Amino acid sequence: MADNKHPAPAPVAAPPKQTTFKERLAYWLYFYGQSMSWQALNAFLATYLMMVGIDITKIATAMVFVKLWDSINDTIFGVIFDKVHFKSGNKNIPWLRMTVILIPLMTIFVYLIPDSLNPTAKLAWFIVGYLLWDASYTLSDIPLYNMSTAMTTNTEERSGMLSIARVWAMAGGLLVTLMGSFLVSERIGMSFTKTVAIIAFLVFLTMIPLGFRGKERIKIKPAEEKYTFRRMFKYLGHNKYLFLYYGAYVISGLTGTGAALGLFVSYYLFGSALFTTLLSILTAIPIAIESLFINRILKHVDKFRFYFWCEVASVSVGLIIYLVGYRNVVLYIALVVLQALPLGFLMMLNLTFTPDLVEYGRYKTGIDARGIAFAFQSFAAKFISLAQPIGLFILGLFGWISVNASSFAELQAKHITQSSMALNGLWITSALIPVIGGAISLIPLLFYKLNDKDVQVMARFNNGEITREEAEKSLSRKY
Template identity: 40%
Template sequence: MAKPNKNPLWQTTNKERKSYYVYFCGQNMIYTLVTSFLTAALLFQGLDVTKAAGITLVIKIWDAVNDAIFGAIFDKVRFKNGKKFIPWLKISLFAIPLSTVLLFSMPKDGSEAFKLAWYAITYMLWDTAYTLCDVPIYGMVTAMTERVDERTALQSYKSIWGGLGSGISTVIATILVGEGVGLSYSIVSIVVAIGAIATMFPICKYGVERCGGEVDESFTVRKMFKYLFSNKNLLLYYFGYFFNSSLNIMNALNLFVSFYLFNNSMFSMVVMVLSALPMLVFAALVPKFVAKYDKMKIYLTCAVLQVALSIVMWLIGYSNMILFIVLCVLRAIPQGIMGVMVFMFTPDCAEYGKFKTGIEAKGITFAIQTFMVKLTGAVSSALSLFLLGVIGWKDVSQAENFEQLKELGITQTPETLEGLWFIFIMVPAIGVALGAICWMLYRLSDHDVQLMTEANNGKITREEAIAQMKNPKEFLKVK
């Protein structure tokens, strides 16, 4: 028998919520391994950084096509059991881990052409598999409950579990390829894949789709673009997200920064562990913050703090290790809050889009989110490779891990190290600043979203919702 909810108005069960949370632990184990460690794996393979960056971006052409296609298919397909989200999650349960292992299992002795082809094909397979899970799991929250406060809680705590998954993946990869162990990234990917399968399974068994069972409107390309450009809040938010995430190259460079600037690749894990406690504490407080303050105001405040601390960090330099750690711990607080909140805005935009256009387009809305996550991850990886070429990075392909890199004594020039410090700290800070400029134009309050949700679900009329809104002007103009 399911445990009673602490909030009697909530629709989900305790087991259901926990299953939803731990899914993100596994998903983020995979995502973090690819976004944070693929660059290092490619460098150890000796791939030309410019060619690898080019392939990464070219694959995004397919990504744009496959996300748009899947988003449209997702809004149309109905499985025999009547479910919309869970069947896709079951399909992706093994597709994602398997494609991840293939991506990191590139033969070391192959020619450059063979390695580039391997990278292109396996990255495309991984990208497609990731789409199969990302759109459904984020859209699932709209089927689990129609209450905005419950959705906010689900998204807050799933982000904490997602952060835990990222941390687990980071620790596993850092230790196993670092000095003292020296395993290959292929072994690391297998370990992470097994953990991902175990944590992604429960939602497939215990998840319940209880809301939004209506058949979505059939999409044409014309209607799709009409919907996208009519949903200004969705576009504004993800324009900002693009800058913020695309320029966030810290994770891709973390191990090499630790090795070359702080003399040990394990240093990054020390910083992560020390930053984890304040990050988790403030992340856990996000539901309380959101209940009291507007989401976007919190988000913008954290963005400003993050930029300010990054500038101070860059100006001080990397010679003072203790001060660097202190600044990292302080910066982890706004980073943690933003990390929890980052995808809270997508369901709001989906409700806004339906209320404004009358089109049920959760598949397209969450496909945009998935596309932006993968696009920015690829741009970030490609940008990190490109910038390494700009600062004069020396080839490290003689080594397979940091243990071997240390033994071989492969060094970088002082100019390269200064360039590495700048791109590691300031390029992400510039991305946050550009994102904040876009988010300042976002106009959607939690109060109005709740009214839109109730109207979309038929609990109140459209006119009743507009009459109670804080910002009804836009809808008064719509016939």
């Protein structure tokens, strides 16, 4: 409740939408295709490598190497992104056009490991292929998220675009999970290589439109982007919410060790790799319904506060799932579908905060270092892919046996089993570790105080619509 000393901030009317539906659709389709490639590399890659005869510990070690580079090179590209200027005046579209070809090609290349190679050569192929794929993906990630700031200055429209983009990204990931797990299952028996080739073609088709439909209305002058490394570190030092939010994001992400092992969980704990397909369909239903209401919800509820309580709910249900176990299949499915409710909102919102953090950073420092901010986001998103090798390391501690099979049909034919200790390790790695990480991630989120209304005020100041004095009077608190 406001008092005389702290009057309620004056309401600020949001400007009208600046983008067309065709532009937004092209933007969302790019997310769809990009997510399909990401999912192909993160949902199936660990399983693929574990089935081509490579020792699980060596796979984990190699993944640590490539994924550390994966996260570091985004920061390097962030600096390059801020320094490179194209004659067209466009900041993002040229990069996005390059990656329409590169990402699909590199996606399929990773899965082309010849059977005739020895395990060491296979591992080397994976390392080279993944680094090439990562370089291609990096060229798209920062420009794609920054594109939202170039398409509109309306922060509400921007948040809506990004939240819906996350829905499209989830849909792309879901298609890959459904199609991939079905095709490589013991019932169909298609190889990972052929399956990913189909996915790569779909990636190409969905990423094309943005290069032709996308329009960059807000162009930052080169002079506005020039800053020294000293000023860059000053920017990062003053943008504490960037560290708080992505610190929590990294903690939760690094402990998401179950995603990469989903096919093995389905096959060994529930009797069929197709169980993943069933769960994906059942969890997609509530998420699809939620996506229809996300923008309406955000108009009435502060985005971060909603995000925080969804995280609490997801962790709570996750703990119940682990304690109940997987023996009662019907109860397990019901709990997983229940967890999908808060988890769906989390996935829609988790990468929509960076534009807010860009506005806050510019308000605090006067530096428009959006390339650095989005590089920080991309760094965090890539860094959490270390959850794959972390999961493999943990699973290796329980005596997991290496296998050599091109599909689950071949795995079934060879009657390869795992020990009870290995299966217990599979359950702990997939169910308990993510709960622990999610609970820890809530700690830094408790100190995040930036809200939607204040971001809108900061954006108006940054765009020169109001003075700093007017902005400070309208803010709900001192930043």
